[in-house]
Amino acid sequence: MKEDMARAISLFTWPAHNIFPQQIQRQLQEAQRQLQENQRQLQEAEDRKIVDSIPWADAGYRSVDELKSGFMQGTRKELFAELESWSHGRFPEDKPKRAYCLSGGAGLGKSSIVHQLCVRLDAAEQSPLRxxxxxxxxxxxxxxxxxxxxxxxxxxxxxxxxxxxxPYIVSAAREYLVHGEQQQMQHALQGLLRKALIAAPADQLPTLLVVDGIDECKDRELVPDLLRSLLSLVREFPWLYIFVASRPEPHILSVLASPDFADIVHHMRLEDTLEDWGSDVDRYLRETVPKIPLYGDFLDKHPDSLERLIKRAAGVFIFARIAVNFLDMHRNHPEEWFELVLSGGSPATSPLDALYLQILRSAFPPEDLRASPRQRERLRSFLRFIALESGATPETVAFYEPELSVDDVFYIVDRLRSVLMIGKDGDVVPLHASFSEFLVDEDRCGDALYHVDKSEGHAHLACACLAAMSFENRTYYLQKPDKYARINFNVMVDRWRKHVEQAKCTAELEEQLFQFVQDIRLALHMWIIIEFKPGVTGYSIQYMWDCLQ
Incomplete structure (x- = not known):
C-alpha cells in the first residue's frame, strides 16, 4: 500500500530536470509580451485616431504647387550658406537668433526658397535642426x-x-476636441499646441516650424496676433525655431520691428539682394531656355534675344519662371513667341497679371474704394504717376498730385510694398517694369478701379507739369533749395513735352497750353534751356511750335 502511494505521488512530482514547467513559463511570458504588444498597438491606433481627428489643412511643403516650389540648384548660395549657419545656432554671429524672417516683394522667389529649405532639412540626416x-x-x-x-x-x-x-499632443488633443473641431485661433494655440509643448520634457531636439506666405492669410486682422504668438513660443521654448516668409506688408513688418522681439528675430529683406543675386535669374534663363526644343538653335542664331529676356526679367524670378513655362508650351516658331514675351503683352504674362490684381485688391479692396470716392481718387492719382513716370520721391509725387499728401504716398507705398520699392536714391519705383505695363493695359488689368487710362493720364500729368512750371515755383526752387531738396522740380520741367505728345486732347490741357504760351512760362523755359543747357536739343522755336500744334 505504501509503495502504491509513493508510486502515485511520483506521477505528480516533476523532476527538476523536467522541461515542461519551463515551457509553460515561456508560453506565459510570450502571452504576456503579446498582450502588451496588442495593448501597445491598440494604444497607438487610439493615438493615431486622436491625431487624425485634429482638424488640418493640406498646407505642408510637399503639397506646394510647381510654380511656388521650383528651385534651381546652385542659386541663392549666399542665402543658404547663411541659413546653414543659422540652423547650427551660429547666426547672426554676434548673437544667434532662433526666428528668421524673410520678406520680399511679389515674384522674388520667397516660396521657392522656403520650399527648398524644407526639402533640405527633411532630407538631412546629420542636421542639428529638424x-x-x-x-x-x-x-x-x-x-x-x-x-x-x-x-x-x-x-x-x-x-x-x-x-x-x-503622447503630449495626444493628451492635449483629447481634451481640446471635447470642445469641438472648429475653434478660434487662440484656443487652438493655447489649448492644443502650447499645452502639449508645456507638458513635454524640456530636452527636446531643436525643431523648426516653417511658415510661408503669411501675408496671404485672408484673416488679415488675425495675422499680427498669429505672428506674435509664434514668436512668443520661440521665446518660451529654447529648442523651438521658426522661419517665416512674407511680402513686406505694414501689419507684418510692424510685428517684426517690435522691440519686444528684437532679441530673437533676424529680418532678411530680399529687396536688398536684388543687385547681388540678379545673376541667379540670369543663370536660370541661360540654363533652361536653350534646352527647350527648337529654342537652342534659335538662340544660336539670335544670342541677343536671350540677353534681352534677361534684361527684361530684371532679377525677378517669377517673371523668368512664367516666361520659361510659356516658351516651353509654344515650341514652334520660336522667334514669334520670343518677341511676344519680350513685348510684355503676351498670354505669358497672365499669371503675373493675376498676381498684380490680387495684390491691388488685397491692399485696397474694391468695396472700400467704392465706399470712399476720395480714397479711390488718391489711389488713382498715385497709380497714374507710378505707371507713367519713371520714378520720383514721395515728396515729388505729392507736389504734383494735389489729391495726395506725402503721408498718403507713404501709406500707399506701404500697402503695395509687394510690387513697389523705394530705391537707394529715394525714388518710388515698381519692382518690375511689367507692373506699370499691367496698369495701363485695359485687357490685362481687368478692373477699372485700378486701370490707368494712358492718354488721359498723360493729359493729367501734362497739366500738372505746366502748372508746376510757374514763375513763382521756379523762384522758390532757386531761392530756397532746402525747402525743395526732396522735390525733384526738374522731373516736370524736363518731361512736360513727353506727356503733351502722348496726351489725349482735353479741355483742361487745351486751356493749360493756351495759358502756357500766352504768359511768361514758355519764354522763360526756353530762355533757361538755351542759356544754361546749350547742349539740349529740341528747343528751337520751330520745334516747340510743332510740338504745341
Missing part, C-alpha cells in the same frame, strides 16, 4: 488661407514628425 512642421498659405484656396486651421495643422504635423512630442 523640420517639425510647415504651413504654406495660399490666397483663394479655402483652408490654405485660413488662420483657424493654422495651429491645429502645425500640431498635427508635429505629432507625426517628432515622436517624442506625440
Amino acid at each position: 523640420l517639425g512642421a510647415s504651413f504654406f498659405f495660399v490666397r483663394g484656396r479655402g483652408d490654405l488661407e485660413s488662420a483657424r486651421l493654422f495651429f491645429p495643422t502645425l500640431t498635427r504635423q508635429l505629432a507625426r514628425s517628432r515622436l517624442a512630442l506625440c
Whole structure:
C-alpha cells in the first residue's frame, strides 16, 4: 500500500530536470509580451485616431504647387550658406537668433526658397535642426488661407514628425476636441499646441516650424496676433525655431520691428539682394531656355534675344519662371513667341497679371474704394504717376498730385510694398517694369478701379507739369533749395513735352497750353534751356511750335 502511494505521488512530482514547467513559463511570458504588444498597438491606433481627428489643412511643403516650389540648384548660395549657419545656432554671429524672417516683394522667389529649405532639412540626416512642421498659405484656396486651421495643422504635423512630442499632443488633443473641431485661433494655440509643448520634457531636439506666405492669410486682422504668438513660443521654448516668409506688408513688418522681439528675430529683406543675386535669374534663363526644343538653335542664331529676356526679367524670378513655362508650351516658331514675351503683352504674362490684381485688391479692396470716392481718387492719382513716370520721391509725387499728401504716398507705398520699392536714391519705383505695363493695359488689368487710362493720364500729368512750371515755383526752387531738396522740380520741367505728345486732347490741357504760351512760362523755359543747357536739343522755336500744334 505504501509503495502504491509513493508510486502515485511520483506521477505528480516533476523532476527538476523536467522541461515542461519551463515551457509553460515561456508560453506565459510570450502571452504576456503579446498582450502588451496588442495593448501597445491598440494604444497607438487610439493615438493615431486622436491625431487624425485634429482638424488640418493640406498646407505642408510637399503639397506646394510647381510654380511656388521650383528651385534651381546652385542659386541663392549666399542665402543658404547663411541659413546653414543659422540652423547650427551660429547666426547672426554676434548673437544667434532662433526666428528668421524673410520678406520680399511679389515674384522674388520667397516660396521657392522656403520650399527648398524644407526639402533640405527633411532630407538631412546629420542636421542639428529638424523640420517639425510647415504651413504654406495660399490666397483663394479655402483652408490654405485660413488662420483657424493654422495651429491645429502645425500640431498635427508635429505629432507625426517628432515622436517624442506625440503622447503630449495626444493628451492635449483629447481634451481640446471635447470642445469641438472648429475653434478660434487662440484656443487652438493655447489649448492644443502650447499645452502639449508645456507638458513635454524640456530636452527636446531643436525643431523648426516653417511658415510661408503669411501675408496671404485672408484673416488679415488675425495675422499680427498669429505672428506674435509664434514668436512668443520661440521665446518660451529654447529648442523651438521658426522661419517665416512674407511680402513686406505694414501689419507684418510692424510685428517684426517690435522691440519686444528684437532679441530673437533676424529680418532678411530680399529687396536688398536684388543687385547681388540678379545673376541667379540670369543663370536660370541661360540654363533652361536653350534646352527647350527648337529654342537652342534659335538662340544660336539670335544670342541677343536671350540677353534681352534677361534684361527684361530684371532679377525677378517669377517673371523668368512664367516666361520659361510659356516658351516651353509654344515650341514652334520660336522667334514669334520670343518677341511676344519680350513685348510684355503676351498670354505669358497672365499669371503675373493675376498676381498684380490680387495684390491691388488685397491692399485696397474694391468695396472700400467704392465706399470712399476720395480714397479711390488718391489711389488713382498715385497709380497714374507710378505707371507713367519713371520714378520720383514721395515728396515729388505729392507736389504734383494735389489729391495726395506725402503721408498718403507713404501709406500707399506701404500697402503695395509687394510690387513697389523705394530705391537707394529715394525714388518710388515698381519692382518690375511689367507692373506699370499691367496698369495701363485695359485687357490685362481687368478692373477699372485700378486701370490707368494712358492718354488721359498723360493729359493729367501734362497739366500738372505746366502748372508746376510757374514763375513763382521756379523762384522758390532757386531761392530756397532746402525747402525743395526732396522735390525733384526738374522731373516736370524736363518731361512736360513727353506727356503733351502722348496726351489725349482735353479741355483742361487745351486751356493749360493756351495759358502756357500766352504768359511768361514758355519764354522763360526756353530762355533757361538755351542759356544754361546749350547742349539740349529740341528747343528751337520751330520745334516747340510743332510740338504745341
